[in-house]
Amino acid sequence: MDDPRIIFKAQLDMGQALCLLPLGRVLVETPTRLSDTLILYPPNFFLPEDLRVVSYPAYELQRTYSDNLPLMQSAATGVSLQEFFGSALLALPVEIDWKDLYRPKTHSVHLEMISRAAAKAEIVLDLVRFHHCCMVLPDTLPGPAGYLEQQGFSAGLFYSLTNHESYIIAGQIISHVVVVGLGLDMESLQLDDYPKGGQVENLARHGLRLYSAALTASDDTAKFMQLMTLLEFLSNPDNYEKMEKTKKCIACHVAHDPSEYDQIMNDFRFLTSDQNTPNRGLRHNIVHLGKRLEDLLSADEREAVLKRLDRYVGITLEDFIERGDADWETIDKYRKTRRSALGIQPE
Structure with missing residues (x-):
């Protein structure tokens, strides 16, 4: 057999x-x-x-x-x-x-x-x-x-x-x-197939390809940048959005309560900079100043950052996979429901 x-x-x-x-x-x-x-x-x-x-x-x-x-x-x-x-x-x-x-x-x-x-x-x-x-x-x-x-x-x-x-x-x-x-x-490892037929399935597949690229990246800087790109994709697959909006989309997937939502917002200031922390975020230093993540953080700090990004990506991708037989409108509605549950004002 x-x-x-x-x-x-x-x-x-x-x-x-x-x-x-x-x-x-x-x-x-x-x-x-x-x-x-x-x-x-x-x-x-x-x-x-x-x-x-x-x-x-x-x-x-x-x-x-x-x-x-x-x-x-x-x-x-x-x-x-x-x-x-x-x-x-x-x-x-x-x-x-x-x-x-x-x-x-x-x-x-x-x-x-x-x-x-x-x-x-x-x-x-x-x-x-x-x-x-x-x-x-x-x-x-x-x-x-x-x-x-x-x-x-x-x-x-x-x-x-x-x-x-x-x-x-x-x-x-x-x-x-x-x-x-x-x-x-991989002994006795078994996985369920994707739900079939939905727009979100195809988005999840591409997201997982990007995730594998991050896993196999050659150093922590490359992993960091690949994960940031993946978060932007998961926020809006069709159009580029500023990180100000991206982080809100991702946080509504990840946060369990308003306090955690605020923590994630603060973390993104450290990761990317915003109007309150101009030119100080990790990605700004990497992209605009030519630095490496290895120059900016210790090994333990880099591991902590990558684990946090991995969690943000992982929870969001899981939400996509669970809704693989749906269209993008389902993800949009889910985010609105999560924002309401967290007490966040609609944009």
């Missing part, structure tokens, strides 16, 4: 491919269903002969001649069956053009196939990172979908149920990865 060809049989019968993507920096010992369309399998769960792998980079590299240049560019990665199947693997159904797999016009066609499949998996992995990773501890972050850590290349297997055969292609896609720590224990 753990065979993805059985689980995704309906999609495969309609012509979709079964795709397997490596996933590094994770611990998993049994198949773990992450969503309706994404399952994580432990290393060496699959046997190459079960999926009838007819082409893979290391094999193509050993062949004396091929007129298929894109296939030879994939072959140059040298990815072997042992390396591919020795990784934890994500399984998902994907739409592909089989001609592009067999006879691609360029190597970039193969890279795009891997990228599209990885992007589909990343939608769920963004949710995993949001719920199970820590902004101030990159050690537990899982790797990017499709990336083979030891080889430094991305790879994907594409299996045809009709022909009962599969191809592994590979190439260089990922430009940087987190290397500290061992990654995330």
Whole structure:
């Protein structure tokens, strides 16, 4: 019952491919269903002969001649069956053009196939990172979908149920990865799918992409700026607004009472400056004076700031996720209700 060809049989019968993507920096010992369309399998769960792998980079590299240049560019990665199947693997159904797999016009066609499949998996992995990773501890972050850590290349297997055969292609896609720590224990981890069909679902997905970017940022300054950008997006996805309005929108999601609302307003003065604290906020010093967060605060102070921003983002994003089947008007009405409950005068 753990065979993805059985689980995704309906999609495969309609012509979709079964795709397997490596996933590094994770611990998993049994198949773990992450969503309706994404399952994580432990290393060496699959046997190459079960999926009838007819082409893979290391094999193509050993062949004396091929007129298929894109296939030879994939072959140059040298990815072997042992390396591919020795990784934890994500399984998902994907739409592909089989001609592009067999006879691609360029190597970039193969890279795009891997990228599209990885992007589909990343939608769920963004949710995993949001719920199970820590902004101030990159050690537990899982790797990017499709990336083979030891080889430094991305790879994907594409299996045809009709022909009962599969191809592994590979190439260089990922430009940087987190290397500290061992990654995330994903044993028996399970997530609910997003509510489907609403405008807010799409906003939440983009917000989670921005959140993952903050988690994987290279230093505290980059994390700080990414989180500030995310707060602005969550305040108003369609138009830029001054921080004076942004902080009020975010605070009405986060605050439990008027006292906490005032505390958040004061915190944003420290974070960004306002008319009462001109040119003194952290973001002003970073953007306009070229300073780094590391220049302005001690390590403990930076951690406290990032945790507070993480909380502001986290609570607001959770409100979006819970209302994923709604439109933006629902978020607007919710904010008005929260303002009323907090005793804040409408604008």
